[in-house]
Amino acid sequence: MAPVHGYWNLRGYGQPIRLLLAHAGVEYEDRRYNLKGEAPNYDRSEWLADKFNLGLDFPNCPYYIDGDVKISQTFAILKYLGRKYGLAPKTEAEHIRVDLIEAEAMDIRTKWSSTCYNPDFENLREDFIKNFINKCKELSAFLGKHKYFAGETLTYVDFLMYELLDIHSTLEPKVLEGFDNLIAFHDRIRSLENVAAYMKSDKFLKWPLNGPMAKYGGK
Ligand SMILES: N[C@@H](CCC(=O)N[C@@H](CS)C(=O)NCC(=O)O)C(=O)O
Known part of the structure; x- marks a missing residue:
């Protein structure tokens, strides 16, 4: 089955x-x-x-x-x-990078949800975007010239981070401005052959980002 x-x-x-x-x-x-x-x-x-x-x-x-x-x-x-x-890390250095990104991804997701589902979303929006741009500075410095977050090996955290960059860019297209390596990373993941084909297919779910009770991304 x-x-x-x-x-x-x-x-x-x-x-x-x-x-x-x-x-x-x-x-x-x-x-x-x-x-x-x-x-x-x-x-x-x-x-x-x-x-x-x-x-x-x-x-x-x-x-x-x-x-x-x-x-x-x-x-x-x-x-x-x-x-x-x-798609798992192999070396100790990759494990450390993947563990860090996994934990960062969890923090970013938690902030996304607590903001998007907050009844006061419109008032929180500006600071939320500013804070995410600050996080992008750290992510960009960490990614550096690497292809993927673990280094040169594609791992499961890249799909987590891709999705987070994508949904935040949907909320505010400017968040990645100036972070050329994050933009290139985002392009690299969505250009993976099978991922690109999936995104073009009717199996791909583009919207909604959140549940219907969210103030943003739900409807
Ligand atoms: N820590 C869990 C959280 C999962 C979770 O909160 N799921 C939500 C949707 S995002 C839900 O509706 N769960 C169904 C339930 O609690 O019955 C995970 O990472 O998978």
Whole structure:
């Protein structure tokens, strides 16, 4: 049976997993759950019908089922796929870089969500963008002349970082201005042969970035 990736019908935490799977050429089912109804009483029943019946130790989405492997937690999934498809760090130096980027990605994602889902989003927007540009300075210096965040090896964190750069650029196209190596990195990932083909296909989910209750990116 083909592996199953399960997540909401939006980009969110699921998208880096989808991009990695596209790059690795995996045939899988992208099971997408819809939130129904209207704010504030969204109906999660489509997901809840599956949530406790999938054999997951920690029922959550995203999840990934690959034969006997049944896992949730974005990073557990990305690391599993990284090992399985040759997208894991190899040397100690690569491990350190990947661990750092993984943790930075988690911090960036947390700030994205807490801002985009905040009822006061419009007032937070300007500072949020400024702070992200400061983070881009650090990311750009860290990436330097390397092709990928681990160095010269493509790893699972590149799909995480690609997605974060992409969604922030969607919110504010200027965020990457002046960071030529981040722009080149963003182009490099979306130009990977299978990723580029995926993005052109009707399997690719371009929108929404967030859930419908978000003040930005949800509708
Ligand atoms: N730490 C988890 C967080 C997952 C999470 O918060 N999932 C949200 C969507 S982004 C959800 O709706 N989970 C379903 C649930 O809690 O029932 C991960 O990284 O995968």
